Every structure is written in structure tokens, then in C-alpha cells.
Amino acid sequence: MIRFVLTRVVLLVVGLVIASALIFFTLRVLPGDVAQIIAGTQGTPEQVAEIREQLGLNVPLPLQYLDWIGGILRGDLGTSLVTGTPVVEELAEKATVTVPLALLALVIALLVSVPFGVLAALRRNTAAGTAFAVTAQALAAVPVVWAGMILVIVFAVWLGWLPPQGFPRDGWEEPGDAIRSLLLPALTIGVVEGSVLLRFVRSATLEATGQDYVRTAAATGLTRRRALLTHGLPNVALSVVSVLALQVAGLLVGAVIVEQLFTLPGVGRLLVTNVGNRDLEMVQGAVFVFTAIVLVIGALIDVLARLIDPRQRETT
């Protein structure tokens, strides 16, 4: 087990290095002179040269990269080229919106997918089971933007229960208000991602129903449903946990769009604004943090899956 964890950690580090290099060099090698952009169209060549000097753009690229990596190790992602604030500071501030949003969305996605997914599998030959499966299939095809708009129309415009967009200016001072403004965005991501997840839960449950150990358990006198719940579900949980790693990426991407739709001051909106400004420092910082989160959670889930699955534990 320890060996497995160590290998996984090494792989994670290799992954982070590759990811950082890809992000850094993609953003540098591609055309567009950052100094020119900052100086604006009116900038004189001297001004541009000065900015280049200030930003350390005259240093060879590999050295710039090492500098950036060194910064990351010290917890420093550079400074925004536009606002001049440290990237870490700005990300941390925006994360107070995005992290609760993503967690809330995850909870909603699980609440949607697990019970209905299992139900859809257990009742697969009834109208209700088919209805769940078909609905999930259709909802998984809905663009996140549109899902958000429809929820706004229903819950904000028609029913007036929740605010259509925005986030309290004083942040979490009034936790009730903050959560109220996160509910619709989280519901948007949660329902769409939950429907994707539901299909996995359903097929994992279907697979479990056909397994020998469930049949054996049923033969020992348990009802089929009890046999499935006690012996099959742990296996379903396992495959759902491993799909969750991929879902994290979906949640974060959903956050980017939903924050724009609901004008929430989160990391996603920060990213969208700065791609528009061509603030490379900020974009590479934010993209790296996003990717690192996905990679780290992927590694954690691998380890977790091994911990909770006795079969995998023995094979090490």
C-alpha cells in the first residue's frame, strides 16, 4: 500500500511538472507580445522595451519557466500584469465563491444521481425506471448555459424565490444571502453533472445486479433487493468514486460558465475576464491551479479507491 501511494505521488509530481510546462510554453510560444499589449497601441518602442525588462521577458524562456516553478514552490504565482496584485491573493479571494459553489454543486449532483440512478437500474423494466434513464440522457445533453437560463426564468423571474444573478457585495458577511445567491448556479451545474453521473450509477448498478455474489446472496435467503443493497452497492460506490475524478473537471468547467451567467465574482469569471485582457500571468496561474486541483483529486481518488476496495489492497 505504501509503495502504491509513493508511486502515485511520484506520478502526480510528474503530472504537475508536465502540466505546468505545457501551460507555460503554450502561452509563451504562441504569438502576441505581452509587453506590446500592456503598453497599448500608443506605446513607444522604448516603453515596450522597458516593460519587457521589468517583466523579465528578456531572459531565455526556460529560465523564465524555472523562475515561475520556483515561485509556485514558494506559493507565489506571479503578479497580475493588469492590476498588479499577486495572482495567489486574487485567486484566494475568488475561491471563497468558487469552492462553496463547486461543493454545493457536487452535493446536488450526488443527490440527483445516486438515488435515481440506483432506482432507474432496479426498476429498469418499469415506466418509472425508463423515465429516469431517458430524462437523465436528455438532461446530460443540455448546455449548462441554457440550463441556467431556464432555472433563472422559472425560479427567479416567474416564482421570484431566488435572486436571478449577483453575489452579496460584502461576501460571506450574511451567510444566508450568500448561499441563496449560490443556490441557482449550484443547481444548474448539479443537475447537468448529476445527469451525467446518473448514467454511470445506473450502469454500475445494472452490472452489479448480474454478479454472482449478488445471486449467491439472494440464494441464501435474502430478497433480491436486499442482496443488491448489501452486496452490490459497495461495488457501485467504488465505480462511482472513480468516475468522480472526471466529474471534478466537469464541475470546474461548469463553474466558469455559470459564474459568467450569474455574474458571480469567482475564479471562473476571473479567468474569463483575464483571457479577454490577455493577462498571461493571471491566466497561467488560474489554469495551473484548476489543472492541479483535477490532478490532485484524481490521485486522491485512486488512493481512496484502493483503500476501500479489499480486492485491490490484496494485489499489491
Add this chain to the structure above:
Amino acid sequence: MSEQNPPRLEAVPRRPRRSPRWLAAFVRHPSAIYGSTVIVLLLAGAALSYVWTPYDPQRANPYDQWLAPSFEHLLGTDNIGRDIFSVLLVGARVTVGVAVGSALVAAVVGIGLAALGALTARWLREGVAVLVDVLIAFPTLLIAMMLASAFGGSLLVVVLAVGFSFGVNIGRVSRPELRRVRRADFVLAGRAAGRGPVRNLTTHLLPNVAPVFIVQLSWAMAVAILAEAGLSYLGYGAPSNTPSWGRMLAELQSYIGIHPWSVLWPGLAITLTVLAFNLLGDAIRDVTDPRLTRAPVVTA
């Protein structure tokens, strides 16, 4: 390899003819019927838009703002009086283009990565496997935004980002398939007959993993259409003079409080099309996967 009977070279590469059964199962599969119908309609709509649309999709008409659906304007008109149905028809071109373009890029990237990851020397194989595992952690939208921050947003960025990230996916999924097929007798026979690695790949290996590829490509097109919608909404996709379903959503967003119905159509068009590609992929998987064809086909 059979020890007693060395296989006759010309007989081995032929696959058993079972396409009629495959096809028969396909045309009866409800998902396939829905998927193919919608995709044919989509292609027809996009083609039709080049020769005819009910109204000029670009012309603003201040007297005809926000008309309700009627026989004259099937789906009503938008904030500047354009006929929504006409804009949808023209927008289908972008959808088709993005879907096909992304699938092409995905196929090239996917085949490349799968071949590198399955058929080359061990150190390269392992290296590619690690690389693929890292690349898969980059969400499509982030790749697109990175490209957009360097190039500015365009449909090409959408196509490249989706194609690349789904290509990585395909590479990962088809690598084990390719490795499995690689050991098959007919591949060895091909080698024995003097075929080079590239020719062997195209004549023997790819046809055998084709079903897996086609299923993945169908899903890639679904993702591409969703990505176009998301990126055009964020302003990094279709340029402002190109009608696209994603742009329509972005343009109509400010009015959902007053004219909620207008936003229904582009969203519905995207959903139905994405669903079509998803279901088509599912159907192809169901009818081509030998492990699944024997079991009763589970729909939806």
C-alpha cells in the same frame, strides 16, 4: 498461433462477413433511429440555409421585434427583429462545421496517441501513457481559453481545443484495444508478408478498432457542439457576424426576464442535436460490441 496448421496468408486477413446483422440491429435500434433522423435534419437544414431561408437572417427589422411564433415567423423574431427560424438554420452550419472539424482533429490526435502508446518501444509507450494521463486532466474549456488568450477567440480555437482534448480521450480508450489486436495472428501475418508498421496499422489494426473509434467520434461531436455553445456564450467562439446557436443564447440572455420564450429555441436545438450524437454513439456501441450484442439491447 496454431502450431499444426500454418494459416493460409490470403485467407487470414478477411473478416467474417457480418455487416448485414450489424446493420439490421442498427436500423431497429431506437437510439439509432432518433440519432440518425436528427443528424440528417441538421445536415439538411445547414445545406438548405445556403440556398434558402424564410427571411434574411442578418437583416435587422425594427418593426418586427419580438413577434410571437406564427405562420409567418415559425419561431417568432428576436430583439432586433430577425426571424429566429432563419437564424437557427444558418447557425446549423457552425454546428456542423465545429462537429466535423473537431471529430477530424480528434481522430488524428487519437490515432496518433493510440499508435504511439500501443505499438512503439516500451519506454516511449510508458511515456505516452503518462502524458495522456496528464493531458486528460486539462478540461476542454480551459484548453480553449488558453488558446483564446493567445490567438483571440474563434471557431478554429473551439475545433482545435475540442479535437485535441477528445483526441486524448480516444487515445486513452483505444490504446488497450489496439494492444489487444496487435497480438492477433493476422497482424503477424501482415508483418510476415512484408508489410511495414504504418501499412500494417492502416490495413489491419485500424479497421479492427474502428467501432471503438466511431463511437468515440460520435460522442466527440456531441461534446464539440456543447463546447461551441459554451465558448460562443463566453465570447470566445463564433465571431459576432456569424450566426451560431451558442451566440444566439448569449445575445438573448439579457432579455430572458421579458421574453423568456425566445431563448427556448437555440437551447432546444443544441440539446436535441447533442442528444442525437450521444444516442448515435450509444447505438453504434450496442450493435458493434460483441459482448453486448448477445445480451438483449438495453435502450436509453
